Amino acid sequence: MAGPWGSAADDVDAQGAIYDRRLAGRLLFFLKPYRKEVVLSVILLAILSVLEIAGPYLTKVAIDTYVKPAAPGVGAVAAQAGTKMTWLARMLPHDTVQGLTFLAFGYVIVLAFAFGLRYWQTYTMSMVGQRAMQDLRLTIFRHLGTLSASYYDTRPVGRILTRVTQDVAVLNELFAQGVVAVIGDIFLLIGIVGAMLWLDWKLALVTLTTVPLLVIATAVFRAKVRVSYRRVRTRLARLNGFLQEHLQGLDILKVFNVEAKETRKFDQANKDHYEAHLENMFHYAVFFPTVELIGALGLALILWYGGLGILAGAVTFGVVVAFIQYVDRFYQPVRDLSEKYNVFQSAMVASERIFELLDTPPAVPVSQSPKAMGRLKGEVEFDHVWFAYKDEEYVLRDLSFKVRPGEKVALVGATGAGKTSIASLLTRFYEFQKGTIRVDGEDIRDIDEKALRRQIGLVLQDVFLFSGTVRENIAFGARDREPAAVDRALAEVGGERLRARLPQGLEEDVGERGGYFSMGERQILAFARALHYDPSILILDEATSAVDIETERVIQAALRRLLHGRTSLVIAHRLSTILDADRILVMHKGELREQGTHAELLARGGIYKRLYELQYSKQKPVEVGADGDGHSMRDDEWDAAGLSDDTAVPDVDGGGSATSGSQQEPARSRGTE
């Protein structure tokens, strides 16, 4: 389970950079549909950087024109002529109060403009980020639908889920604030430097001598923090790993009486983490005052060199004041730019994981020219089939059998005999290694996968109910059928009692409290779903858990109704089912060892006889009634805690608390502790 603290993948930073270009290219592909918005955003940023530098300039004009004319005795507006006569200066009123008000008003208008444009730009890019994120999520989701069952066998659901949720959320930051924000910061820097050079290039050059210092300080800081931050993450992962493992293994801790020892070990891991943080914190504590100091150095330089200029009459007061304000605005974009490295880095790690998923091919090969099929007759043939989930560990060995259309076949065998694998192969969940499987004489590898599955009904032991109404669950897989078909299907499998129990009938939400279904009811729902799906071949893995006699009777009747007129392969757990079957196939260790009717097989005294003794002999067909055997209806599945009751909603296995990444600290916060 990959939690919010990341996992081993956090350690790949170092190699991540290698794939940067290729990954970045693929990521940009998701921005392609939003080219217009991106271009608009860049244009807005360019305008914004101009507006951003207007404020200090207006201050300069105000001071030089009205507050403190450059040289005593010279007329207010005329003083400007000596330096640079701008269009602005020409339209300024002569009266001081009027002029100042005019400038202040102009400044407010600039601010209002900046407000509007900034809003527009932020909104546009944030929505691009959201949309790109949605596109990416939907792409992943769709791709997940094409992956084979073996993909899901080898990965915990929680981890796949992390790809869909957290990893994509990380990319949001890249889409919304990555590339475009970098361009914006660069615009702003160019604008400020340009304005300073234009106002007074000598003073500008003197002031800008602090920039290399700032760049060096930032680079050193980044390098230090990168190392210490990686250490923090590694240690945090270790700490949380330890914590999780020990919370799971508390029983062992108890019975071996090592609470104290393990608490000390935890303390060590905790301390390591703490120290890594202190180191990280130290860098921040040094960096922020350093930046302030460099800023002050810039300020001191302006006052000194500008002051000398003023005394010499070469520089105006307004320029000095404007410079003081420009220097102040200079550091934000520089700091922002250096922060972007982290955004890119984590985006690369996340996208690598995402693309690894997207690059996983569907393991079951798709036929080049799949055949569409009409309604199947329902003939099934396994022809010398060999199958292994991995390598050479065959779970089906040279399996051959043929099922006639409409025949009811019961599959019996001990756990691991290969019964479930037969079902999985027929539904194309896995590719088999050798042999051929035919349906109506056609190789199933040549049939369109989906067309095949539309003809095969699959009822699993654990009935999976999806969130939504009961009706939606029954209609699952055939939603376009008329609504009345759902009602009919439920009625035909004897679901009246179940229906009557639901306050809102079929519109009852299965996920909500109260929408609780017993194991028996879930089976009835599954049968109704299968009947509604109306397949020509039915594969059924009978549930093992026992139910009360009344429910058992309903289930058996429903089963007969469901199997009627269909080819069926039933992994049988009920005596009544094997007695009803036309033929019994006895699987043992991946091989078909015996087949025939119940009486024939029993007479043979082989594997079937033993299986029968183990699994079926104590059951009595319910019509006969329990005859006081003592064990006939006992429930073996009840576990120690009496927790066999199952709620309708699958337990959410913790993927960690998921955050959308929308909550942000104020960007101007003085650090990221």
Next chain:
Amino acid sequence: MKRHKAALAAGAVCVLLTNLFQVWSPWLVRHAVDHLQHGITKSAVLVDAGLILLAVTLQGIFLFIMRMTIIRASRTMEYELRNDLFAHVARLPAETYRRWKVGDLLSRATNDLDAVRNFLGPGIMYFANTLVMFVMAVTLMLRINVKLTIVSLLPLPVLSFVVARLGGSLHRLYESIQAQFSTMTAKAQETLSGIRVVKAHVEEEGEYEAFRKIHEGYLEENRKMIRLWAMMWPMMSLLGGIAGAIVLSLGGAAVVHGTITLGEMVAFQIYLAMLIWPMIALGWVSNLFQRGAASMTRIQVVLDLPIENDVEAPGVEPVPGALQPRAVATGAAPAFDGSIELRAVGYRYPETERWVLRGVDLRVKPGESVALVGRTGAGKTTLLHLVERLFEPTEGVVLLGGVPAPEWPRRTLRRSLGIVPQESFLFSDTIKANIGFGFDDGETAPDAEAVARQAGLGSDLSQFPQGLETLIGERGITLSGGQKQRVALARALALGRRALILDDAFASVDPGTEEQILETLFGLPTKPTILLATHRRSALLRVDRVVVLDDGTIVASGTHEELLRAGGLYADLYHEEEVVEELEAL
């Protein structure tokens, strides 16, 4: 919190000092500008510039100390709280922690702890900083010009108000986005968990559509959030800018009229800029406070759970608020002879009605071997947990070595029992460390290799890349089910205890190896008492006595032959096992 009073006090002093120097530098700028206006010497200009550098250097030094003290204190508190939490959870009775989900406990030790730390560190630091800065800057601004201060500060309450209002809406939206995100996650999880059903019903597109619809909803919530968010920052610079414009026009006029100097106006502008951030931070900090308080409550709930107070270990002080006092055996602990006795024992889970065990009487002599047999859910594991004292009996008493179990110090007791649980849970460490798991630092563990051999791991060891030092788990190799069980057995054997308790411990071990292990176990020179839950024939044929459990009660007891002759449940179960093993062999 109390433990860090000194650090926090030092931090507070630094807050004062750093802000003092921070507001000093604009004051210096003011003088510098005024000096320039009146025409001074070149060296005086240099002095002014130098003073500013000095002020900022001093400010920087105290800023550094402030961060180092306050943030360090918050990290230290986080560290201590996390340690307390772990130590507490490790001492909870099994019945308590089993009622919690691992994920829930984990999130309290991670997310909630983070929230608390954010409140204690950055939260307090920014709050103090904001307060001090505000008071100092406004005082100085008032000194320059009262009217100008009042007028220029007018937009700031609006700013605070906007931040507070927007902050409130943002928070609500954030919650609803989180809810949408959970819905989306739940849908994805559902589809992924039921992927076979989805594929079998060719509903990939249907699920995709359902997911897309939910995601559209999520996007719309985000859009609302972005609308507000995109407004917030520009709004702040707008309001701050308006304040600046007021200073420019009114202040400028004041300078012309000679009411204030140009330097004072410049300083005024700088103070104003300094105030904008604190006004914004105020809203953010209040959010940190709320979340921190809520999280602390969640952590406190865990810390308030009563713990076992008699977990004896060197260096661990008894924790106040522990479980009701027990008659802990004092003085020299009596030697445990390996006898186990249950008298009229009944057990049901806390707050449940169903008896898992009822009226169980069982006596196992020192050195005797007893097998517990019964169907799934008959109560075998629960019975063993009672002996292990993971659970306390609801009624009746468990005696160990003739002494009621509660009178044994847990430590002495648990160190006398070698336990192999049903699920062989191992830790991500070396095989050697796992085998020596029951040994505290400083205690000498027996030869891990010899123990591993006893547990049937001999031939496996040579296959592991680093032998006993091989790491297992996420960072190391993955053991097979059988190997895990054998390491778990070695872990129990390592201490050479008086009694071994094995809960279906060989289910994943192949029959040949199992035979070997049993040979070793029953031939141990120390002759420990062996109590094992099993259904395997190889074990049943070896034990001195078999006890049959059904539905929480003992239904039969005797030697294997006696019970087999008597028929009934044992004969049935044994016969089933025979058939299973026959099938295996076919």
